[in-house]
Amino acid sequence: MTLKPSRKDWQRAADDLLTGVGAWQMWLLLGLNDIRQRYKRSYFGQFWITLSTGIFVAGIGVVYAFLFKHPVDEYIPYLAVNFIFWTFISGILSDSTSVFTQAGAYLSQQALPKTAFVMRIIVRQLLVLVHNFVIILLVYLVFGISVPATILFVLPALAVLLLAAFLAATTIGLLCTRFRDLPQIIQSLLQIAFFLTPIMWRVEQLGDRAPYIVGYNPFAIFLMLVTDPLRGQWPSLDLYGRALIIIALMTLVAAPLFARFRARIVYWL
Template identity: 60%
Template sequence: MSLHPTSRDWRLAADDFLRGMKSWQIWTLMGVSDIRQRYKRSRFGQFWITLSMAVFVAGIGVVFSLLFKQSVAEYVPYLAVNYIIWTFMSGVVSDSTTAFVQGTVFLRQENLPKTIFVMRVIVRNLIALAHNIVIVPPVFLLFGVVPDWGIFLMLPGFALLLVASFLVTLLCGILCTRFRDLPQIIANLLQLAFFITPIMWRVSQLDGRGWYVTHLNPFAVFLRIVTDPIHGKVPELYDYGAALTVIAVLTAVTWPLFARFRARIVYWL
């Protein structure tokens, strides 16, 4: 069996992508339904997402500001923004491991585009992000943080993050459907990534050391191009270049893999 996609494989993969994007009603409904189902019969419902994030930021923010000997007024807003974006990134990666497995019932009965289930993961995490992001304005208001017009630079950064999220979800979804031990490995790697990514600590605290941790870490790169504008900083051109490089590499790996094994996903389920 050849590992190289044929012209027919490429054509079917492109058709799957286009049909999947056009089926936005399906993956939007699936994403919303996932969130509702998760908090079904809960008194606070989906707002448990917001409440949990607020408690974490308040508690950890005060403790770590003392540990790092930083002003609470500076550290808590920094932590709130960074942790919210990190929660979105890690949530996408974590959920991607079961993207197709969760759609087993649908995939075995209907010839649905596989990319529908990729977008389902992204929508689900975008909804959680929307619930979490509402705590940022109150935190900024409480500590007197006034964003400038540079905050809009987060939009291109977030657009790049969404493109990378789609590719990562597709890649992990395929691999984890075939190799069922991978989800545990990815979960462990996410725990490691949390500590080596500047979420709860600042790059300046390294005093120029550990350049590879902050500049060769894809999570750190995408975190900066989204959060730096919110913190009043302009992201470096290096960060945009690094993000585009990561996207290019993901595309070069993911798209041929999807084209070649797209039809076997249902078989692996």
């Protein structure tokens, strides 16, 4: 048995991608329904997403502002932006561990594009991001921070992040469907990545060690790509370059892996 995808494998994978992206109504409705079901019969409903994140940012923000000796009115906005986008990134990676197993009831009954279910979790986390983005606006309003002119550059940065998220979710989802111990490993790695990424601490606090911890940390690269414009910093070509290199490497892994083993996902469920 060869691990190299055949021409037919590549064709079917391409068809799956095109069909999956084209089935936007399906993955959009599935993503919306996931959020509705999560908070079904809850008094506050989807407002709990915003409320729980807001409580965390307020509580941890005050404590760490004093711990790091930063002004509260500077640290809380910094933490709010970082934590909300970290929640988005880690949420996609965490959900991707069960993207195909969660869709087992659909995939076992009908030949549906696998990529549609990857889009489903991205939609789900985008909805969470929209709910949490309200916190950033409220924090800026409370502390009198004006909306920076660079805010529009969040959109191209988010597009780059979504492309990387799609590739990562496809790869992780496929591997976790085959190897059921991987979800626990990935959850542990995400916990470590949280502390190695400038979410609660600033890059300048590392001094000369920053290039080694932040410069080669893909989580830090994609996080700063979307958060820097919200803090009034112009997009860094270096960050975009690093992000595109990472995406290219991820494509070299995700594409042949998905092409070769896409058809086996149903048998692994």
